[in-house]
Amino acid sequence: MKNLQKRTAALAGLALLASLGLTACGSDDDGGDGGDGGSGGDSSSITMIPKNLGNPYFDASTAGAEAAAEEFGGSVEEVGPDTATPDSQVSFINTAAQQGAGAVVVSANDPSAICDALEEASSAGVKVVTFDSDTEPECRDIFVNQADAAGIAAKQVELIAAQIGDEGEVAILSAAANATNQNAWIELMEADLEENHPNIELVDIVYGDDDDQKSFDQTAALLSAHPNLKGIISPTTVGIAAAARYLSTSDAKGKVALTGLGAPSQMKAFIEDGTVTEFALWNPEDLGYLAAFAANALASGDIEGAEGDTFEAGKLGEYTVGADGVVVLGEPYVFDAENIDQFKF
Template sequence: MRTSPSRRASVLLAAVSSLSLLTAACGDTDDSADDDGTTNAKNAEASPNAPTKTGLTVSFLPKQVNTPYFTVADDGGERAVEELGSTFKEVGTEQGSDTAGQVSRINALTEEKVDAIAVSALDPDALCDALKRAMAEGVKVVTYDSDTNPGCRYAFVSPASSEDIAVRQLALLGEQIGYKGDIAILSAARTATNQNAWIKSIKRELEDARYQDMRLVDVAYGDDEAKKSYREAEGLLEEHPDLKGIISPTTNGIKAAAKYLSQSQSKGDVKLTGLGAPNDMRPYIEDGTVDAFVLWDPAKLGELAGHAAVALASGQITGREGQMFLAGDMGWFKLGGDGVITLGDPTVFDAGNIDDYDF
């Protein structure tokens, strides 16, 4: 149980599309083996109607504790886990690039014999050995927000498809700069799975004809640290004086970049968008530093991860494509390829709606 009181996100973003309510059991048996010769548990039988186990211990391991985004996300996870009759535990590091810290905490949770771990991975490869050991010991592993390799977990709770998130950010910036000029990206850690997927999709989308007059000139990494992200934003403008816009697909990065731009001569001239939390970005929307940005409801993301973790531990799903589980009043969710569970479409925040949200 967390010692700090749970904070509740008081809003809902755009409604997640409800999936058809199916009760038929999914999951034919398949005794195929993974690379090390052990039976692939993802192909075991599962039933969405299996009783929900209670008294479980579900641990959340975010990329970084004590940040607004993950505080809200993990509060959502806590709410789901406790409503399902189990115990929630949050562990983590205060450094946004401490992969070794994530590994050590996974190992500790395995030793503690927790029932499930929900982790937002800082690195797609570095956590794999620790996560595979946890799975071999019977721990159900879910990733949320940022994935690891599919073979190192049972399911991934994704905010939306990587392509949709990337395309929306680029389109917003294109609209703001008239689809013309040099742009840059201010990312988090170099190894962050979600960041790299979005950057790859942005680069691919830039090949579309409507972006023919836009050019990506640089990608900087602030490691989700406020001071470093601030310095990296400053460095981008110093190195690229003709820069027209920045995409920062990370809540800590966009906040730091907005702070820098709001105090610089480039305020209003260099456009900034990306993924941000409304409460962080409200001052910069109000003072004209930022026109619009996007995000999903992190509380709902954490809540869905909590439901997925308990569903795995209860045998309602095993991580196989096509299986379904009920996530409380959020409705039924279906696992896609590689065990991906998608929350829904992101929401665009601007001066017209930002005051409707509080997280």
Template sequence: MSAYSRTRRRATLTATAAACALAVTLAGCSGTTKNDAANETKEKAANATADPDAPLKKNLKIAFLPKQINNPYFTILDGSGIDTVKELGSTGKEVGSSDAKASSQVSYINTLVQQRQDAILIAANDPNSVCGSLKQALAQDIKVVTYDSDTAPECRDAFINQASSEEIGRSQIQNIAKQLGHKGEIAVLSATQNATNQNTWIEFMKDELKKPEYKEMKLVKVAYGDDDDQKSFQETQGLLKAYPNLKGIISPTTVGIAAASRYVSGSSYKGKVVINGLGTPNQMRAYVKDGTVEQFALWDPKKLGRLGAYVAAALVSGQITGAEGEKFTAGDLGEYTIGKDGEIILGPPTVFDKNNIDDFDF
């Protein structure tokens, strides 16, 4: 190498080092981190001003990521949401795994970010595990809406709650207590151990049981069926064998209540053990009509999916930012007001029994 070449090479290296040093001083030589970008995006959103009169944008890409695909509840919910997205002139789709694991959701979130979706709607299987990937979505200015089950507020723009969590949890105890005459041992058959909505409802159930009118009732076990039909069926069997004095099972998950009802309907426990919780009319109709189940509750998942589509489109269009007090109209569902921490409540659940179950088809 000539002296000239060596001199030129040293000059180039020196210039590069100086440029990097300057970059470090200003913003870091390697640039901002993903978390920094996510925080910057959330800060911009917090300072953004909603324009309720802004038209809904068309040709958006909106994806639904349920707790698991092939779950009848989410099939109805996401199907309604996708249909609504199409009505609004955009493209919707459902993606996800057949298991209810948070790790499975993470890989799908990452793919949706790479696909540059305009909005992601997710029913989180874990409040924290998906946050890293969701923050990356926010950093790319992708709107994130949680539905059915929430994450930490900083990981999304808005949360659509089926109904007040307190109302759902307390009503589960109130309903089964009436059936049991406020006496006896009960158990809960939940979904996954980390499901945000399930755990919140269960905490309100436990708090409700502390009231004097439930002094002769006892919660003996919280079991987890992982929103898997066969495991929920087996957990029901295990509960009834482990607690011979069990008088009732609350299953606040559509997979769980259907599996529990199926087991009880074909056993000697039919008519002796009360099954209550949250289910869809089409899943539960046979069990109501054969006397296995007297009543259960749920909101309309079609309306929840429809609301989700409107919220996502409104966020992308700038009609709302997710701030408390903002109002927007969700088509034929009417006007909604955003509550604390970006929560939007669909409305109170419906109680289904033999008198009204044939009025519903979902």
């Protein structure tokens, strides 16, 4: 964790934990204070905190983390909020620190709202890994990115352009308005459309907050507000599935193209009935698997999260930490009718 000495939150966290009589173990002090010493800094205990519970995407990433923990002899506990609001993860981070987790692995709902809580956890010896959606870099040790942001944005623009003949009105159905990853992709998609697709007009950006019903309703609202809409990009698994569900029974089926980032298990029916032709994603199980190995490497003291650090991630092989503590899983994969049956997540 960078520049924690500059943040008073870290001192507050130390005082809080001291008052609770909890042991804080940092990776720089392998000796501890004797006894069992709790599990702070111990790779055997990882707390997964997704944006929200009940989200199939995060169910898959947690399953991947659990598989990784079995391989390196650790344990994973998933906790989190029911809804993806900016500060809804704070209490779960605080509890993980108080219970002496070796590491927390968090998909941030907001880039800064959880920073104080993460820095308090770090001051207690808990290693901090973000995955899927990042915080400000100084708030964590490593960010496990699913793919290069530019590549993700370019792939979604490429798909929608091909499906609508590279012209017409399109809209974006995103997750939460503060989601770091969504906003980064949207900014890059806007630039790509402006520079490379002058005949495509982005007419609206709406937010479903990774809630199925709200995303469904936002799809209906988009079609009502933009009768000439030719395509929707939804860079969120909840959003694209909800949009597909709406389109599949509407007059817009086959007329309004839909693509984005989706889970094959959710999208298979909509590929088969012709509502959707192509969409993209990475394997969220692999993302959680890699994040758990990164957390284990940090908590074990094998790496510090510095640029150039390398660690082994089981079946995925060796990874190198890049600038700003970023580790990249790989490139997005396109799913269509020919290959979707090969994937179960």
